[in-house]
Structures are given as structure tokens and as C-alpha cells.
Amino acid sequence: MRLRLDGVVKRFDGVTALDGITLSLSGARSIALIGPSGGGKSTLLRVLAGLELPDMGGVEIDGVPLPTDGESLIRYRRGIGTVFQSYNLFPHLTALENVTLPLVQAHGYAKEAANRYAMELLDRFQLSSHAGKRPYELSGGQQQRVAIVRAVAIKPRFLLFDEPTSALDPEMTAEVLDLIAELRAQERELIIVTHEMGFAKRVADHGIFLGSGRIVEEGPAAALFETPQSPELKAFLGKVLKY
Amino acid sequence: MSRRRFQILFARSRGNHEEIPRFGRAVGVTSALFLLALVLSFAFSRLNYGWNWEAVYQYRRMFVSGWLITLAISAASLAASLVIGLAAALSHRSPFLPLRYLGKIYVEFIRGTPLLVQILVFFYVVADAFGIGNRYLVGTLTLAFFAGAYISEIIRAGIESVGESQLDSARAIGLTPYQTYRYVVFPQVMRRILPPLAGQFASLIKDSSLLSIIAVSEFTLNAQEVNAFTYSTMESYLPLALGYLALTLPISMLSKYLETRYRYAS
């Protein structure tokens, strides 16, 4: 995907979450967003997801500026698969219904076609035995995998993940990361915010290090992780890789 | 008797989960009722009271018509109170501030004052000023506004229980605001508010008895009149209690059932 950000600023009553993000990327298929807590990673991802409008600055994806009016924003969001840290699924719907809801309501599928297609997908990701279960009957890892299937089902232009495993224990983390790695292997484009540095190194071909709402350092993932330049990134990697 | 025989009288708990065998429940309910009957029959046997059911029986029609009127008034005011409650709950979220505060003031006033006063003010002041002469209509409206305040709080809590993260998810998958209400918020609010709503309906039925003070011929007023005609206080009021129980008990059971049915973690 081609990504151009030009001086993007986002403030929440007094707090500056994004403090002038400027970035120009082309050809990156998977991008890892890393950085300390409160650095602005989620906010940047939400801007790209069309969930948050920047106060200043411009965002262009594949040469098209991000829309600003309500209707076009809804259309824009329909083209993107977003997965949050947790509570992605609607608790009153089964796993299958969670997957078919956007297909039917936002993508014009007929009910049966959506069911058939969603079952196929759940099956492909070894989730078909859970199709009839509600979220509270699923483990955290299964919930996240269903959420990912829902995001993939709409054939999105790209996928956005905001710390999809940070609410999970290690075993479940592995099953979710495996799924994301599989999507990566299928050449799907994705941007992921993660604290799993090993994983970021493995799946990302580009890395962006955010601190205090600014891009402190960015570059090809291999170089970024192996030979960090800025003292901030060195300190950050030193801290998170210690354990 | 061995200890095992007694165990039928106790609920077994495993952690937070309680197990009550079917038979144990039957034994428990029967013995509780038996105890109650024992106490009551003792109390009544000590009472030096000349029972006179015949006199009251002649007025059975008044009981039936009063009971039906109570049912009708309760049902009508429930329907109206749902509309009022929904409007008040939504007004709490209105961006138009005068409307928002009107909703808040309404809820606080109704919940902070006795129904008795509301009935009197509504009947002698408001209804009079607006020329509503029909006391049945006035009574139904008063009850509706009274219950509406409580229902608005039930609905508001229901809407707020649908977390911000779910609304975010709904936006992220590209639902419109209408679709979000229709497919995400509304079904969950319905499930969550049905049990307290059923409870509110049971209260409404009992509260309707206060309409007797503005001479609405509902169940309570009719029982009072039968008492006045026959001087048989117990015989007039015991059927009254049973008549209310016949309405509220099924609703209370329905509310309990709905609570277990829709209990799921979110």
C-alpha cells in the first residue's frame, strides 16, 4: 500500500496524541507500529481506520485522501478490516452471526450466501465447531480469531490490528499470532500495533517507532530492529527485549 | 434419622454455583408454606371474628369489575409509560440542552415525590387546567408518567451497559448509526431491560390502588366500598390481596425467568 501522512495532528481535550506525523511509504506490505504506552500508536491506527479525524494535516492512502464527511467515512471503513485488543465481538450474537453481520448489513450479501461463505471461512481457520457459540463461551484467543475472520471476510483492502494479543495469555497469543502470520503469508497487507517484538520482526517489512505522538524512527523492519539509531529506540528495545 | 435424610433440606453449593435438586425444592416450598399456614391459622384462630362471607359474596361482581379495571389501567399505563420512558431516556442523550434538562428534571421530580401527591396534583391542578375530565384517563396518565420516570432510568442503564468498545466495533465494521442501534444496541437493551421492566409492571399494578383516592373504581376502591356496605373488613380485603397476587406473582416469576434466560457475560 502507498501511505502518505502530512503533518497529522490529533488532540483530545488538551492531550496531544499525534503531534505532527509525516510519513511517505510505498511498497510496504506489512507495517509494525511500536512504541511506549501513550505514544500515539492506537490513535494513528484509528485515524487510518477512519474512526478518528485528524485535527490538522492530511492522510492519503493509495493516492486517495481520507474522506472527512460521515457517509464517505462509513463507506471507507467498510473497505478495511480492523481488529482491536479485545471486545471486538458482539456478545448477543454467535460467532457465525458476528461474521455475517457486516457481510449482510454493509456488503449486500444475501443471508444464506453470507452464512455459507462465513462457515467456509470459519472452517478454514479451524473455528467451525465454535460457529454457534456466543463470545462468552469462547476463549480469548478464539474470540480474537473469530474477530480476525470477521475482518478478513469482507475482503478488505488492508487489515489493521491494535495489540490483538495483549489481553491474552501466552498460549492463546501464539494461536492468534500464527493466524496473523498466515494472513501475512497470503500477501495480505496489514498494519499491526504490537508489543511482541519478535513477532513484529518476523511479519513486518517496515517498522515505525512512535514516541510522544511523533515518529522517532522508521525504516525497513530488519534494520530498525537490528541496528536502531535513535537513543529512544535503543532504550525501548533494550527494555522490552530484556524479558 | 440419618444425616443423609436431612440433606434434602439444604442447598449444596460448589463455589459460586448452587445445586438444588427438584425434590428438595418441592420439599422446601411445601414446608415453608406449611410453616406459614401454621402461623396464620394460629393467628386467625385466636381472632374473635364473626366471619360473614355471604354478605361479601353478593358483591362478587364488584370485585371482578374492579380487578378488570385495575388490569386495564395497569396495561394501558404500562404501554404509555414505555413511550414516555423511552422518550425521557433518549432526551438524556439529546444534544439539545433544554430537552436534556427537561428530561432530567422530570425524572428527579417524579422519583423524589410520593405517588399520592402526584395523583392529587395531576387530578386537581393539571388535568383541571387542561380540561381532562375523565378520571380514568387522568389516573392512567398519572401512573404512566410515574412509571415512565423509573422506566427511563431502566432504559438509560440498558443503553449505557452497551460499552463504548462495542460501539467502536460497530463503527469499524462500517455500520451506520441506525444499523448500530438496530442490530447492536437495541437487541442487547431489550434483553437487559426485560426483567426490571417486568418488575416495574408488577409495582405499577400495586401502585394503581392509590387511584382509589380520586374515585377511580378500580379493585381497591371497590373492595373499600364492599367493606362499607357489609362491615366485613377481612372478607373484603383478603380477596383484594389474592387478586393482586394473581396479577403480580406470574409477572414476578416471568421476570425471574427472563433474568436467568438472558444472563450472559459481556
Ligand SMILES: Nc1ncnc2c1ncn2[C@@H]1O[C@H](COP(=O)(O)OP(=O)(O)OP(=O)(O)O)[C@@H](O)[C@H]1O
Ligand atoms: N479518546 C481519548 N480521549 C482522551 N485522550 C485520549 C483518547 N485516546 C487517546 N488519548 C490520549 O492520547 C495519548 C496517546 O494515546 P494512544 O492510545 O494513541 O497511545 P498508545 O501508543 O496506543 O498507547 P498504549 O500502548 O498504552 O495503547 C495518550 O496520552 C492517551 O491518554
Ligand SMILES: [Mg+2]
Ligand atoms: Mg494503544
